Amino acid sequence: MNKIYIIGIGPGKEEMMTGQALRILRQCDTIIGYTVYLELLEDDLKDKELMSTPMLQEEKRCVMCYEEAMKGKKVALICSGDAGIYGMASLMYEIGKAYPECEIEVVPGVTAASSGAAVLGAPLNHDFCVISLSDLLTPWDKIEKRLLLAAQADFAMAIYNPSSKKRHDYLQKACDILLREIEPDRCCGYVENIGRDGTKYTVCTLKELREKKVNMFTTVFIGNSTAEIIDGKLVTKRGYPSERR
Amino acid sequence: MNKIYIIGIGPGKEEMMTGQALRILRQCDTIIGYTVYLELLEDDLKDKELMSTPMLQEEKRCVMCYEEAMKGKKVALICSGDAGIYGMASLMYEIGKAYPECEIEVVPGVTAASSGAAVLGAPLNHDFCVISLSDLLTPWDKIEKRLLLAAQADFAMAIYNPSSKKRHDYLQKACDILLREIEPDRCCGYVENIGRDGTKYTVCTLKELREKKVNMFTTVFIGNSTAEIIDGKLVTKRGYPSERR
Numbered sequence: 001m002n003k004i005y006i007i008g009i010g011p012g013k014e015e016m017m018t019g020q021a022l023r024i025l026r027q028c029d030t031i032i033g034y035t036v037y038l039e040l041l042e043d044d045l046k047d048k049e050l051m052s053t054p055m056l057q058e059e060k061r062c063v064m065c066y067e068e069a070m071k072g073k074k075v076a077l078i079c080s081g082d083a084g085i086y087g088m089a090s091l092m093y094e095i096g097k098a099y100p101e102c103e104i105e106v107v108p109g110v111t112a113a114s115s116g117a118a119v120l121g122a123p124l125n126h127d128f129c130v131i132s133l134s135d136l137l138t139p140w141d142k143i144e145k146r147l148l149l150a151a152q153a154d155f156a157m158a159i160y161n162p163s164s165k166k167r168h169d170y171l172q173k174a175c176d177i178l179l180r181e182i183e184p185d186r187c188c189g190y191v192e193n194i195g196r197d198g199t200k201y202t203v204c205t206l207k208e209l210r211e212k213k214v215n216m217f218t219t220v221f222i223g224n225s226t227a228e229i230i231d232g233k234l235v236t237k238r239g240y241p242s243e244r245r
Numbered sequence: 246m247n248k249i250y251i252i253g254i255g256p257g258k259e260e261m262m263t264g265q266a267l268r269i270l271r272q273c274d275t276i277i278g279y280t281v282y283l284e285l286l287e288d289d290l291k292d293k294e295l296m297s298t299p300m301l302q303e304e305k306r307c308v309m310c311y312e313e314a315m316k317g318k319k320v321a322l323i324c325s326g327d328a329g330i331y332g333m334a335s336l337m338y339e340i341g342k343a344y345p346e347c348e349i350e351v352v353p354g355v356t357a358a359s360s361g362a363a364v365l366g367a368p369l370n371h372d373f374c375v376i377s378l379s380d381l382l383t384p385w386d387k388i389e390k391r392l393l394l395a396a397q398a399d400f401a402m403a404i405y406n407p408s409s410k411k412r413h414d415y416l417q418k419a420c421d422i423l424l425r426e427i428e429p430d431r432c433c434g435y436v437e438n439i440g441r442d443g444t445k446y447t448v449c450t451l452k453e454l455r456e457k458k459v460n461m462f463t464t465v466f467i468g469n470s471t472a473e474i475i476d477g478k479l480v481t482k483r484g485y486p487s488e489r490r
Binding site: 008010013014015016017018019020022023082083084085086087089090091092093094096097105106107108109110111113114115117118119121122123124125126127128129130131132136137138139142143145146149150152153154155230231233235236237238239240 | 253255258259260261262263264265267268327328329330331332334335336337338339341342350351352353354355356358359360362363364366367368369370371372373374375376377381382383384387388390391394395397398399400475476478480481482483484485
């Protein structure tokens with residue numbers, strides 16, 4: 001069987017990868033991924049055959065995996081964070097319909113919701129949702145609807161892709177939607193460069209968040225209604241006070 | 246500074262831990278955790294001082310961490326999955342208010358949403374939410390409301406704690422709520438014993454899920470409206486077809 005592993009490498013540093021991910025990467029012949037992720041790999045993996053396609057050419061990258069596997073190679077496709085959370089796992093399943101000779105296996109990793117939350121304190125320590133503000137593959141009105149319903153549900157939130165060159169005002173737009181349901185002084189925060197050099201976190205209110213300029217390497221967190229700042233960290237309580245139950 | 250690490254050890258096997266988590270565990274003097282999690286540790290960690298409290302005595306376990314750290318020990322508190330997702334991170338921050346001499350650090354791990362999704366295919370490969378059906382710390386009407394709003398938002402979902410001895414019909418009740426918004430043949434699935442011996446996954450429709458008896462070591466997944474079964478795996482598409490945008 002021609003085998004392909006779709007591996008979540010976590011936020012960046014090799015130490016943030018699971019032992020399983022590292023073992024499988026070491027056993028593979030070929031590692032395929034977006035160039036930035038290939039560069040994050042430690043030197044001991046750089047003797048592998050490394051292959052890439054430019055950003056946004058995800059389909060081409062998936063096809064490349066199958067084509068290389070069909071040559072008899074053991075292939076790893078690497079994704080940042082978790083392979084199944086905004087990663088390539090589902091596209092690999094879709095494209096795999098044309099390659100019944102190949103078997104694929106998803107190897108999980110630490111997604112930015114977890115790694116960013118750990119830096120910020122404990123912002124997701126109750127029911128939560130994860131929403132991407134990228135409208136490349138999702139209509140914006142669907143994203144708006146999700147933000148609004150998530151606020152009504154009192155979910156803690158992790159917001160991925162809060163900004164890009166073309167979408168510099170999306171976080172502001174998202175905050176405006178959340179502010180329809182959530183009080184302006186709700187505890188929030190964000191983390192830049194998680195698991196890489198220059199990790200930095202900021203705690204602020206939702207009203208303040210609206211004015212922040214964040215870059216594309218940022219994950220934003222919205223506390224739920226129980227959230228508070230403890231010792232400079234953002235903490236969403238793991239339960240509701242008994243008097244409110 | 247008296248240091249305590251709150252460490253997510255992933256679903257079970259040591260190989261599913263990050264390198265960072267393993268390194269810090271090896272550097273600690275004392276490892277504190279629920280007995281079942283301590284037993285999951287490999288032998289090379291069992292020469293550490295291991296301490297525990299029975300289940301549900303989480304506050305006592307947190308106090309124990311601080312008291313041991315105050316003796317000058319380097320302490321690790323272990324949680325299954327991720328320490329900040331239904332883990333002990335937020336309670337540690339709360340109890341830490343009484344121990345300003347102690348510094349705490351959260352070390353992230355692979356949560357069941359990620360590790361279970363990897364077994365099942367790619368069920369969370371778009372915006373998603375994580376909801377626990379345990380009403381020990383959350384009023385049930387709040388859980389119901391979240392399920393309903395999450396269905397309206399077309400989130401993919403990971404459902405934690407779908408059952409317990411006392412709550413044998415909660416998954417059925419949850420499915421009934423979801424069925425108010427979601428078609429009965431929506432693609433769903435669940436994974437038992439993730440990352441441990443006896444891992445097993447099942448793919449089914451929402452209507453079928455309603456009739457399933459699952460145990461407390463199960464994580465349930467609800468696909469979003471794009472989800473389909475591909476080669477026996479549950480796959481939520483990473484985007485919406487362009488004709489619908």
